[in-house]
Amino acid sequence: MRDLIERVKRRLSEGAFASEAAVSHGIVVPVFQALGWDPAEPDQIIPEFTSGRGRVDFALCSSPRRPAIFIEVKGVGRSTDADKQLFEYAFHEGVPLCVLTDGREWSFYLPSGQGNYQDRRVYRLNLEDRDPDETERVLRRYLEATRVRSGAAREAADADYRDQAARREAARVLPQAWSQLVG
16 A cells, blocks of 8 residues: 555656546556455446436445445546535435545545535545555545445544534634633
């Protein structure tokens, strides 16, 4: 996995991934394989998953043909404003975890959380800003096949969402509490 991460980082810096398809085939699918998924097995990964609302690039399944994670892939630097589309698909299909990636940046979301899209992001991973060990740890935490199938990936996302919500609430009330204390 570490070699894959370092190769992807190098190729990203060289501008090697010129399209969404290049990101899908050169980054996302190899990451799936490194995390224990078999891209040739339609009971595990459904490319171009179609719902009544549209199409998502990949669905990772916790059991045969039952999506547990939706992944939307965009071209490098083109992932802004794609979260609305992804959330709509996840909401209508009851998928508990979503990922939006352009290959360089990976945003992990808990669609059932409260607040705006950014409030429901449980982790933002930028491959260029993180060392390979941290990158591997995060990708395994949320996307490793055995963790998705066992429910551990969902539990991790739930815990991370609760921690972030508590931090946001503390940041909101702390200034007022400090002002009252000083006053």
